[in-house]
Amino acid sequence: MRMGWLLGRNNARMPFLAALLVLIGALALRAADPVELSRLRDFAFDVYERLDPRVYNPATPVRIIDIDEASLAEYGQWPWPRTIVARLVDKLTEKGAATIAFDVVFAEPDRSSMSRMVRDLVAYTDPETVAKLAAAIQDNDQVLADAMAQSSVVLGFGFDPKATSQAPRRYHGTAFAGDDPAQFLPMQQGTVRPIPLLEAAAKGNGSINTDLESAVIRRIPMLYRVAGQDGLFPALSIEALRVAQGASTYLVKSSGASGELSFGERTGIVAIRTGDVEVRTDARGRLTLYDTGHRRERFISARAVMHDEVPAEQLEGRIVFVGTSVIGLRDMRSTPVSDSVPGVEVQAQLAEQMIEQQYLSRPDFADGAEFLYLAAIGVLFVWALPRLTAGQMAVVAAAGIGLGLAVPWLAFSEYRLLFDPIYPPVTLAGIYVTGTALAFMRTEHERAQIRGAFGLYLSPDVVEQLARHPELLQLGGEVREITVMFTDVRGFTRISEQFDAHGLTRFMNRFLTPMTDLILSHRGTIDKYMGDAIMAFWNAPLAVEGHAARGCETALAMQDRLAALNAEWEAEATAEGRRHIPVNIGIGLNTGHASVGNFGSTQRFTYSCLGDDVNLASRLEGQCKTYGVGIIIGETTRAQVPHYAAIELDLLMVKGKTEAQRAFALVGDPAMAKMPAFQALVERQTVFLAQYRAGGFAEALGMIEECEDAAAAVGWRQGYYEMMRVRIDGLLDEAPIGWTGVYVAKDK
Incomplete structure (x- = not known):
């Protein structure tokens, strides 16, 4: 009942109101921008990168020295003795590497160092002897520190909230233009740093951590803060770039800086500059990974370097990152393009992006632009819904949604800008579907009302056909073969005299209802009621196979049902103390061609049939009283139902006809005929x-x-x-x- 009220004639604006509520709710949700929406955008941007990844350029001076399976097989399991690492540093330095960045944290002294082992002998020999031995053997960490001192090495440090060590050493200065960047950068609670001996020999220190917010690496902070520590701490990739250039500072440009529009708002970090390279970041100082996917061309085996199998031109002047691609060492990461890549490759890709100046950026105005687009197109949708046809609205919806999908893709593929391609189109689709669905439901409700109203006058087949094809509601018809039935109550005037107006109405309802049910159940179409008479036909508007037999079957069933009704009425009359007058009907059936369709005027018309064979059916019904039989069928009908029990009555020329017709009495069904x-x-x-x-x-x-x-x-x-x-x-x-x-x- 309530749904019917909501969709009724007085609530034609319900689709408009529902679409408006969807738009308002969507705009409110977009303004709040919960984490779930951000994740949805990230998913879309991942798809973009898979469709159009960054093209790997082998000329970019970045390589990865891979501690791969062959290297582990040659030099043993990781971690290697620092003497081997020192040899690797020496080899890379000899080959002319500009900077060697370790995607490794040397957080503890080398346990395999002979100097440490000698010190353990103090429990077995005198301290003086131990001291002499220790002095004679060089410490492995010192060997690595000496090698690093002769090279340009950047060490890695990590973040750990449980760590208690001091902050890593900084080798750089920091300056900023605009708002203090510290307020925008991520804060870390603790660090795991390299041992001081190695830090003292290095030229730089950078974080090896990547995305701290998601399992998929998308955005990597270039600078960090550490709780309780002054200053800013760089990521490994940008620190390697600083050291390679011989730069000494990071210049951070934030909102309010010269040349940066912020309209008085603290919108965040804009760029970080070191040396000649300016890195465009998001408001929190993060660089968005523009992924190429895993590329083997970046990797050079550490074993090959140690064996001098790598030409110097492959390493000279290049920034090399030392890391591992071995799955067992648990340094595999997921990126937008690849499900499993070595963590060191992420650092290398970031360095490539900074050198090539290829960035993905989400402009500061993106949120506002998306909101305004959604509001403008959404209002257009809401306005258009009640004013356009379903087809026109579908075109508008397709255009609006297509625009919401095409513009972000064009911005990405041509300008590397990130605009949300999901939320605006999905919202617009939601507005369209909601409004259209309610309009459809309202239309169906109205159709149901039409079916209910016209179902009182027409057969369900006709009503359904009109509901599905309103174009049939026009004047005109078609010629087709039909079987027509006319029925009439004999002696109706005498019967009606025993009832008042209300009683006669109840009597006729009790008579016409079961008769109508029988006609409709046998797929007949009720043409009209004429007082106590019924006109019906078969094979229109829908084709009915064996329509003549259907008519005969219905006529016999009506006579049987009337016998049962007479028994009921007789019992009621006896109980009321009045005389029962038996009710008899005459039924005329004829088959032939007729014009079937909507007839009448443009103001009012009805679905009916016209033709000479229709008139003959009426005349045959009238002759039932003359011949004293219940059912008379025409010659054509008899020819189509030879298996039914019928006998010829006469050669009859009815009123209005100039030719005689054979008339048959329908006596029984095919079983009786046998x-x-x-x-x-x-x-x-x-x-x-x-x-x-x-x-x-x-x-x-x-x-x-x-x-x-x-x-x-x-x-x-x-x-x-x-x-x-x-x-x-x-x-x-x-x-x-x-x-x-x-x-x-x-x-x-």
């Missing part, structure tokens, strides 16, 4: 009619009693033979001149 008793009746009736039409009236009259007995044998006790007895008696008294055996009906 009964020997019925076949005997047909034989006697055939002989009887032959005598009658030949003018042998006396002989025909003598056969009537025999025919009556045959009819009684099959249960057909109607007034036909009594009527024929009276007619033939009259013919005997006054023999007609030019007798042809055709009876001309005197009334309709």
Whole structure:
């Protein structure tokens, strides 16, 4: 009931209001911008990178020295003795590497160092001897520190909230233009730093951590803060770039800096400059990874370097990152393009981006632009919904949603700008679907009302066809073969005299309802009610196979149902102390071609049928009273139902016709037609009619009693033979001149 009220005629604006509520809710959610929406955007941007990844340029001076399976097989499991690492540093320095950045944290002294092992001998020998041995053996960490001192090495440090060590050493100064960048950078609670001996020999120190917010690495901070520590701490990638240039500072440009529009708002960091390279970041100082995916061309085996198998030109002047691609060492990461890449490759890609100046950026105005776009197009959708047809609205929706998908892709593929391609189009689709769905539901509700209203007058097939095809609601028709039925109550005037107006209405409802049900259940179409009469037909508007048989089956069922009704009415009349008047009906059936369709005027019309064969069905029904039978069918109908039990009544010329028609009484169903008793009746009736039409009236009259007995044998006790007895008696008294055996009906 409530849904019907919401969708009713007085609530035609419901689709508009629902679409407006969806828009307002979507705008409010976009303004709040919860984490879930950010993740949705990230997913879309990941798809963009997979469709159009950054093209790897082998000329970019960045390489990865890979501690791969071959290297581990040669030099043993990781961590290696620092002497081996020192040899690797020496080899890379000899080959001319500009900077060596370790994606490794040397957080503890080398446990394999001989100096440490000698010190452990103090429990077994005198301290003086131990001291002499220790002095004679060089410490592994010192060996690495010495190698680093002769090279340009950047060490790695990590973040750990449980760590208690001091902050890593800084080798750089920091300056800023605009707002203090510290307020925008991520804060870390603790660090894991290299041992002081190695830090003292290095030229730089950078964080090896990547994305701290997601399992997929998308944005990497270039600078960090550490709780309780002054200054800023760089990422490994940008620190390697600083050291390679010989730069000494980081210049951070934030909102309010010269040349940067902020309109008085603290919008965050804009760029970080070191040496000649300016790195464009987001407001929190993060660089968005523009992923190429895993590329083997970046990697050079550490074993190959140690064996001098790598030409100097592959390393000279290059920034090299030392890390591992071995899965067992647990340094694998997920990126937008690849599900599993070595962590060191992420650092290398970031350095490549900074050198190539290829950045993905989400402009400061992106949120506002997306909000305004959504508001503008959303208002257009809401305004257009009640004003446009479904097809027109679909075009508008497709254009708006397509624009929301195409513009972000164009911005990414051509300008490397990141605009949300999901939330605005999904919201617009939601507005369209909500409004359209409610409009559709309202239309269906109205159709249901139409079905309910017209179903009182038309058959369900006609109503359904009109509901699906409103274009049929126009004047016109088609010619097709149909079977037409007319029924009428005999002696209705006398029956109606025993009821008042309300009682007569109830009586007619009790009569017409079951009769209508039978017609409709046999796929008939109710044309109209004419007082106590019913007009119906088959094979229109929808084709009905065997429509003549359907009509005959319905007529027999109606007579059977009337017998049951008469028993009920008789019992009621007896209980009320009044006389019961039996109700009898005549049924005429005829099959033929007719014009079927909507007839009437432009103001009012009805679905009906017209034609000579329709008129003949009406005339046959009228002759039921003349011949004293319940059902008369035409010659064409009989030809289409030869398996039904029917006998020929007469050669009849009805009112308005100039040619005689054979009229048949429908006696029973196909089962009766097979009964020997019925076949005997047909034989006697055939002989009887032959005598009658030949003018042998006396002989025909003598056969009537025999025919009556045959009819009684099959249960057909109607007034036909009594009527024929009276007619033939009259013919005997006054023999007609030019007798042809055709009876001309005197009334309709």
